[in-house]
Amino acid sequence: MLRNYIKIAWRNLKANRLFTVLNIIGLVVGLCVCIVLFSFVNSELSFDKMYSHAPDIYRVNMETSEEYNFETWAELPNAVGPAMVKDIPQVKKMTRLIKDDFGVTASLKIGDKNFTEDRLYLADSAVFEMFDFKFIEGEAENAFTNPNSIVISEASKERFFGKKSALGAFITVNNRDTLQVSGVYKDLPENSVIDCDMIYHILDSWMGTDVYWSNASYETYVQLQPQAQVAQVETQATQLIDTYVPKEGQYFTQFYLQPLTKIHLYSAGIRDGYATRLGSITTIRSLIFLSVLVLLIACINYMNLATANSRKRRKSIGVNKVLGATQKHMLVLFYVETAILACIAVVLAYALSFLILPWFQSFTGNAMNFGDLLAPPILIGLALIWLVVTLFAGSYPALSMTGISPLSLVNKSRKKHTVSEFVRKGLVVFQFAASIVLIIAVTVIIQQMDFIKNKNLGYNPDGVVAVSVKSAESKQQIRNLEHALNRKTYVEGIAAVQSIPGADESGRSVRRLSTDQTGMPIASCRTEGNVVETLKLKLLAGAELPQNIPEGDSLVYTLINEKILSYLNYKSPEDAIGKPVNTELGGEAIITGVVANFNFNSLKEDSGGYMYYKANDAPEGIRTLLIRYNTPNLQQLIKGLEQTFNENLPNTAFDYAFVDKHVAQLYASEERTARTATLFSVLAIFIACLGLFGLAAFMAEQRTKEIGVRKVLGASVAGVTALLSKDFLKLVGIAFVLASPFAYWIMSEWLQNFNYRTSIHFWIFGLAGLAAVLIAFVTVSFQAIKAALQNPVKSLRTE
């Protein structure tokens, strides 16, 4: 019997080629998107689950006090980890993890070659056991036995040493420490938030030996005893604050444990941390929502097309019923047909997803590889999707059509199926409403991105390149490099700074009075040059920081922005010049200049307080030269810079970054959202059009007789086309009315993410509506014209 069903279903599919092809295309597109996204989601969810101790490993995070707006930080003082192991019995092991020089790219010297490296970490020796390091050279137990040892990943080994063994080789870090390779480990998995290329012992550095409860820069991971009471450990950890930290130093109030496997997706709102491989559960959720939506639209398409084809099926159902088929027989037949079609679609979509994966990856910026598509959950998911699509997409046609009475065979007058027609129209409205929402969403997103790109930031990041000089062997080297560069014609201005805007500033507070309990958190950045000129800041009063500070001058010279100015309650910028400011910079500080606020952070946030300072005894080092250039030939610029750099800093690797690229990086995730949303809306509209095409064919067929009569009575082709198209445009109109308020609401919500945002213009709605109408019209008119051109003699002939 089943064989017969399959045979009949297969022939039915073959007999209705147009519909079958439309259906398969729609389903393949929808499924393909789903498969790719599900495998992406699957790989995101797999993060850190491969570590054998993963269930017992937690990252310790802390909640800060009011002074820091109760933010949650992933970086702690380096005293926390050792104290937890010592005082809390349920904590078995811990490792602190910190990037060399707080995350600034390191310059390595190996033999006579220079390399840059930005995944150089310091850690406690427990890191190897906690995270299942597999050593291919050396052993984990002895890796840090000798002082000044370093272990490196297999990939790094190949980068530095090629095929040769690395054991015993020397690596000089930042022209500061010389370390000896004591081990090589297999690269950490791609789906690990821990991404160390090289690790040296934290106890070989002041970072591990100077234990303090003040500066918070250290990510701290703990491994608990199996079945430990997490809440109890958290309470005990929080109690350590009162035990060890004097009241006035308590700028954090609470420790809590974040499970290792949650770090990747659930770290939004947690500040800092060194993990670069962070995902976002919100992204995952919206991607799942979007892919289900696209699949839903494809399923709706199937329903529409299947029922639209019902005139032909009506006869066959009638005949089968007269011949003895029950409703159940017909139901099974329909489901078998859907199942075959869905199966073809699933197989095609799966094959196609291998093809589009690289493209999807580069388009949306989501990292994936082919292995993700072969994961067992995906294969199980495929079967599940097949089942769900079959049951869901097959349901409406099966249920609505199996009820057709055999009387339809003998009755010449056909009853109108008003209910099913209503449902069909409803489905089309839903499809188009979804498409219109997506069109509006995409337009608003693109507008906002445009707005951000063109927003005046208060400084000009275009035409500035940042060259790292943090590994210079002496201050003199940097000065020489500056001098050499200043002589180049393509260099307009140079400022030696601690950080490019928004990257590696130090967090400090300013206070109105030295007795104030809390101050205003600000970003401070040491500088040695003309930042106003180089970054094109807007100077409101005063001047650049002084060129030279006399030897022995302990004064700290500062350049503040308006935010700080208004916090300090000065009446006007001029009023503040020469006045003292209470900072945490050691010596007494005075204000030498005030600049307008500038957005050193992402425009999602308000611009905060910012301070440039210059002092003889500056606590921070100079790490970067900001160079404003005036040549369009970037290749030559970089070549020139590199040459000059190598002449002056022969033992340091040349590392540069364009500041505008850094700014663009702040919006990378929004850029991804925009691209993904665009992709989805194009697909949704495409599938919706397939459905509309089918429905138009159905309507045209149903009204063949009417069209014939009208033509005999003298209607023109244009008139008939208009007649048929009108109905669909009405549906699109309804969809537009339903979609607009929803789109408005959802995009207003989205824009709330940005402190600086565009408004939702009403022409966007007009545009989206017009686009939908136009697309619908083109789709429908093809069928309408075809129907209108038919010879009426044919359609009016009775059977």
Added chain:
Amino acid sequence: MLLQLNHIYKWVKQGGKRVFLLNDISLDVEEGEFISIMGPSGSGKSTLLNVIGMLDEFQEGEYIFNEEPVHSLKEKQRAKLYKEYIGFVFQAYHLIDELTVYENIETPLLYKNIKSSERKALVADMLDRFNIVGKKDLFPAQLSGGQQQLVGIARALIAKPKLILADEPTGNLNSKQGEEIMELFKELNQEGVTIIQATHSESNAAYGNRIIHLLDGSKQHQASN
């Protein structure tokens, strides 16, 4: 007695008034009869056949088929009854386009859950008997009208019904093909199958052993030969 209609009324409302499709129809049919229903277009021939075939309902009257009161049966039971005992032949043949001749004939057996081996034998017999063995793998579209109707009749007969209902079985055929079909009906009738056909051709009606004339849903007079 195979079936009995007692004072059957069927009407539709049009503009608030009843329009009678069947008006007080009474009819007794014995097993082995060959009845022709005649009348002009719209006289109610098809409606009467549909009522007899239990595809259509009626508002008033009694219908007893094979000693079962059809008028008081539920739809499911009624469907079971007609599937068991009645074969239909249509003017437009109504073969299933996607199935071959063989498969079309086999379909009723599938729905009766008859075993594969038995199905094969039954269909082979039928193909043999109608001389269409050579056409068994062809699709309806590849056959002439007469051949299609032959398949339609074979399909109606395969489940061994007691009654064949034929609504204008030759309406779409030329006269030669029509004659062949009627000869076939006559043959079947002689073998014991009860046949009721609707037609408006005098010559086709003459094949029956009883003719019922309908006009505007009413029986006119009864003639037998």
